[in-house]
Amino acid sequence: xxxxxxxxxxxxxxxxxxxxxEGTSSSEYLAASVNTNPAVIRKLMGMxxxxxxxxxHPGIAGAKLARELSDITLFDVYKAVxxxxxxxxxxxxxxxxxxxxxxxxxxxxIEPLISxxxxxxxxxLERATLEDVVMDIAKKEKIKS
Amino acid sequence: xxxxxxxxxxxxxxxxxxxxxEGTSSSEYLAASVNTNPAVIRKLMGMxxxxxxxxxHPGIAGAKLARELSDITLFDVYKAVxxxxxxxxxxxxxxxxxxxxxxxxxxxxIEPLISxxxxxxxxxLERATLEDVVMDIAKKEKIKS
DNA sequence: TCTAATTGTAATCAGTTGTGTTACATGTAT
DNA sequence: ATACATGTAACACAACTGATTACAATTAGA
Numbered sequence: 473x474x475x476x477x478x479x480x481x482x483x484x485x486x487x488x489x490x491x492x493x494e495g496t497s498s499s500e501y502l503a504a505s506v507n508t509n510p511a512v513i514r515k516l517m518g519m520x521x522x523x524x525x526x527x528x529h530p531g532i533a534g535a536k537l538a539r540e541l542s543d544i545t546l547f548d549v550y551k552a553v554x555x556x557x558x559x560x561x562x563x564x565x566x567x568x569x570x571x572x573x574x575x576x577x578x579x580x581x582i583e584p585l586i587s588x589x590x591x592x593x594x595x596x597l598e599r600a601t602l603e604d605v606v607m608d609i610a611k612k613e614k615i616k617s
Numbered sequence: 618x619x620x621x622x623x624x625x626x627x628x629x630x631x632x633x634x635x636x637x638x639e640g641t642s643s644s645e646y647l648a649a650s651v652n653t654n655p656a657v658i659r660k661l662m663g664m665x666x667x668x669x670x671x672x673x674h675p676g677i678a679g680a681k682l683a684r685e686l687s688d689i690t691l692f693d694v695y696k697a698v699x700x701x702x703x704x705x706x707x708x709x710x711x712x713x714x715x716x717x718x719x720x721x722x723x724x725x726x727i728e729p730l731i732s733x734x735x736x737x738x739x740x741x742l743e744r745a746t747l748e749d750v751v752m753d754i755a756k757k758e759k760i761k762s
Numbered sequence: 763t764c765t766a767a768t769t770g771t772a773a774t775c776a777g778t779t780g781t782g783t784t785a786c787a788t789g790t791a792t
Numbered sequence: 793a794t795a796c797a798t799g800t801a802a803c804a805c806a807a808c809t810g811a812t813t814a815c816a817a818t819t820a821g822a
Binding site: 473474475476477479480481483484487488491504505506507508546555556557560561562563564565567568569572573574575577578580581582585586588589590592593594595596597600604605608609612613615 | 618619620621622624625626628629632633636649650651652653691700701702705706707708709710712713714717718719720722723725726727730731733734735737738739740741742745749750753754757758760
């Protein structure tokens, strides 16, 4: 199964908040761009806020980035929106037969392997920032970011 | 969400078929070690067979590996059991607003980034083989594999 | 102070997926 | 023929995603 699109949506709205920094990025405005429901955006925004990526205030329309674009990695977003738990990208069957040679060892044997695989993936996300995302969009649109 | 445990179960079964190579690895026998239903094993076995990793025959009890242990990587198993589609580890929201600067570019901008992350993870799986898994189990049990 | 607009959050629903279970057709050996 | 195995389809059930509705709490401004 795939990792929730919350991650992609998170990147989307953070990039949009930046590009719309002269305007007001309300949950309704952001929802219209993502094409979803404002409540979905607000829930997501709560996660991003909790992780210190955005500033939002009850009753006040609009969200702002809490950090520089170049200081927010895709890994930050990934962790913030909680799409994959630590060391749980791969799930392992829980109750193998302990009377079996393989059954009683499989979990410990596999764990470092799948953990390494997950970490390799996350390292890549760590190396890309929202600045890269916004610059790429600007390039595609031939505008200044 | 996590990647299906079919992957871990696949590794489990293949390792067990090898270690039990003097005996008969029926779906019932394998299911007892994994602690699941024989039909689940048979479905999985169908996938492993289709990918040329095991040999099984209708009506005849027992499965055998179709290749050397050292010639089966974890990536081979991963592909065989079909847990993650190509370029679909991360899902991306499908209908962004094309009238929005970000909406009409986000998919193309994100795609290479998440694709690179997925590939990095898969590369790690490519570097480990079933031999590594079996040797580790043997070491833990202090036996010869 | 009252009103309108916005965020925060919970409850609910439909659709999808993963896993287990049952059942049975098909194939093999004796 | 009989016994036993695999192959496969149908179904149940839980868990999760994403959308939707509703409403309390908060704020700005008339």
